[in-house]
Amino acid sequence: METQNQINQESNSSLDNAINISQDYILSLQHPEGYWVGELESNVTLTAETVLLYKIWGISESLPNCKIKAYLCNQQNKYGGWELFYGDGGEISTSIEAYMALRLLGMSKEDSILVNAKKFILSKGGISKARIFTKFHLALIGCYSWKGLPSIPPWIMALNNNLPFTIYEMASWARESTVPLIIVFDKQPTFLIDSSFNLNELYVEEIGKIQYGLSYKNDWTDIFLWLDKIFQVLGKFNLVPFRERGLREAEKWMLNHQQESGDWGGIMPPMLNSLIAFRTLGYDLEDPSVRRGLEAIQRFSIEKDEDYYVQACVSPVWDTAWMIRALTESGLSRNHLSLQLAGDWLLSKQCLDYGDWAVKNKLGKPGGWAFEFTNRFYPDIDDSAAVVMALEGINLVNEQQKEAAISRCLQWIETMQSKTGGWAAFDIDNNQSWLNEVPYGDLKAMIDPNSADITARVLEMLGSCNLKISDKRITKALNYLYSEQEKDGSWFGRWGVNYIYGTSGVLSALAVLNSDENHSQLSKGVNWLLSCQNEDGGWGETCFSYDNPNLKGKGISTASQTAWSLIGLLDAGKALNSFATNHIDRGIEYLLNTQTNSGTWEEEEFTGTGFPSHFYIRYRLYCIYFPLIALGRYKQFKHLF
Known part of the structure; x- marks a missing residue:
């Protein structure tokens, strides 16, 4: 025994x-340069929207269409739909966009894959029940009416930063996606892929009886629908104030916010929207901004032997910070050459430019880290705290450089604390919740409020690394976390699943x-x-x-x-x-x-x-x-x- x-x-x-x-x-x-980066898998919509974008630009033959088709077909579930996440049974808007892409890639609607998909989509209510952004993508190719979409008034680009609302009250991701859409929703373009192409089979209603429009809820949020009707009428008669100025400002903002790497914000939605806006404005395919944008999409894509798909983002800074922590906390020497290489790489990625965060944060100086290889406009608090903890756990040849970088980051994070005591992802006091009720914001993700998980990351960084900020700030942050605890003892998880x-x-x-x-x-x-x-x-x-x-x-x-x-x-x-x-x-x-x-x-x-x-x-x-x-x-x- x-x-x-x-x-x-x-x-x-x-x-x-x-x-x-x-x-x-x-x-x-x-990687030889010192970083780690893993694949970020999401649903199929970004790949489907990439197919749409390339069709709109007339360059779809440059995509590996057979591999995309194989990927989309392989992702279909047994019920005929496509999922938001593994095992959810299928989601209507995701399924419509996958169906659209397969049709654009030449698949017959009589193919068994699309026959099954059609049954699933119709069982969920068809195109009329899809989200706003799915309807928007369909409108671009004449498969839905622009009459059923809300307006985005161009004059919001002309609002002074001292006013209660500007585009900087939107979350960074919503802001970067919305600005190009101001142009597209104003112009309401239709890019006919083929005169006979339609998706009429995905409507439950008869085509002549489709009710285009936004649904009223019979509560206070209906005010946005009434305002939208007013904006629509003003637009119809070209009476929108500051329209031309707003459109010029939106175009200028897009051009100024394009990273040297070609992307916008390091995420796919604004990349797709910006390239659609350029097409709407009549930009040439060889325009440097267009060319760099398309090249950025290719870098976000993953091509394998049999399939091809697009990631929502890339995460080298995040992954590298956590890999360092995993290796050191499991016993690898602080002086290990791989860790030193990774640490030096992280130091080279510190954001030292004033990004959009500085519009509302008048005190902070640059010093954070972003999620991606390049994202000088949008460092985030979560990555920055994770990087500081990673760097504190290793020894570098130039320790003074490391400590100076950490000091810059600490000062920046301290000034990014919101009034309620917590920290959000990218901005300070980005909490005007009414924005989630605007008609086109049906993903309910228009703002970037404080979250318990990011606030906790900052406090863990302070405690584990023995870093100091004012006691008053720490007390406010702790009180915020106490107030966010659920009755059962749990805390909500904003950026990971879940409690x-x-x-x-x-x-x-x-x-x-x-x-x-x-x-x-x-x-x-x-x-x-x-x-x-x-x-x-x-x-x-x-x-x-x-x-x-x-x-x-x-x-x-x-x-x-x-x-x-x-x-x-x-x-x-x-x-x-x-x-x-x-x-x-x-x-x-x-x-x-x-x-x-x-x-x-x-x-x-x-x-x-x-x-x-x-x-x-x-x-x-x-x-x-x-x-x-x-x-x-x-x-x-x-x-x-």
């Missing part, structure tokens, strides 16, 4: 082996900052996480929890969400001096049992959030670096006890 000592030795050996092979795998993924993500992040923050005074909050958060553990020892949460709070903390176990739970429990346990050992051991056992021989973990589920309820991301590296961090912290815990 094995003694307890032998069992412990075998357990430690298994843990050490899991850490070692994971570290080796991660090191094998590092597991938010709760884990806040526990890690409270554990390293003022932990003597927040035992109550820590204990409630721990108890909630423990209540969510699955029978297999792991944790999981479905994206549906954004729509149905009864599903919070519920879902099949995933490596990333299990890791988040373990990280939160281990950090909180250290602060409380009380560990839920049995639960933690079972969670670690789940990770050890599901690790592949190559040192990876696999998960199909989407655990990253773009826009809650509307857009989700599967970060391919989340199930690599977060589990390694959990294993590393567990090993430290085992050494302590």
